[in-house]
Amino acid sequence: MTSTDDLIHSLASTAGTPRRGASLQAVFAVTGAASLAFALLLLFSIIGIRQDFADMAVRMPFAFKVVFAGALAVGTSVVALYAATPGASATALCALLPAVILLACGVIFDPTGFPIMGRTDTAVAICVGHILFLSLPDMILTFVFMRKAAPTQPLFAGAVLGMHSGSIGALAYTLACRNDGTAFVAIWYAVACAIMAAVGAIVGHRVLRW
Numbered sequence: 001m002t003s004t005d006d007l008i009h010s011l012a013s014t015a016g017t018p019r020r021g022a023s024l025q026a027v028f029a030v031t032g033a034a035s036l037a038f039a040l041l042l043l044f045s046i047i048g049i050r051q052d053f054a055d056m057a058v059r060m061p062f063a064f065k066v067v068f069a070g071a072l073a074v075g076t077s078v079v080a081l082y083a084a085t086p087g088a089s090a091t092a093l094c095a096l097l098p099a100v101i102l103l104a105c106g107v108i109f110d111p112t113g114f115p116i117m118g119r120t121d122t123a124v125a126i127c128v129g130h131i132l133f134l135s136l137p138d139m140i141l142t143f144v145f146m147r148k149a150a151p152t153q154p155l156f157a158g159a160v161l162g163m164h165s166g167s168i169g170a171l172a173y174t175l176a177c178r179n180d181g182t183a184f185v186a187i188w189y190a191v192a193c194a195i196m197a198a199v200g201a202i203v204g205h206r207v208l209r210w
Helices: 003-015 018-048 061-083 090-108 123-147 153-174 183-205
Strands: none
Touching: 018 061, 018 123, 018 153, 061 090, 061 123, 061 153, 061 183, 090 183, 123 153, 123 183, 153 183
16 A cells, blocks of 8 residues: 555545534535625626516526525535545535436426527626626635645546536526526526536646645
């Protein structure tokens, strides 16, 4: 057994203790809350909320946006905590199942009748672009968190952090999004998260390697 293997086993043993696990969870929870706060600050100061927010906030399409983005954020948080420790298993991806189910239901059973491409020619580009922009605070803060943890699969860890960042950006953007089609949200919010996952994987492969 090499010295690297010894180190990994030692870290795995340490990471598995209740105190270590609780510490990681607390730090990641604070990181996520701070990221969402920064994203909302950017939203209010640069993008602004939709003008009819008070009317639309009580309708089902808005609820779908929030629940979908929230489910993805929670699921990716769970997977990220697994990825932060040595020997992380891909089975943790099961935590994304609720968001995947919502995604499928949104596409198949869209009750709104709104177009999948949005109400304007630029709707998709604006939606995806704004989510990517609002994802940046979480991307930065969560990578700082992961650098202080002990991931042994940097590509996987980076992809998960990227998807988590996308979900935080999407959650913040629900306050500004003017496209209420359930299928639109399910598809293009997911695309933005997938882009962030790809970026996170590239960054993680470079900066999270031991």
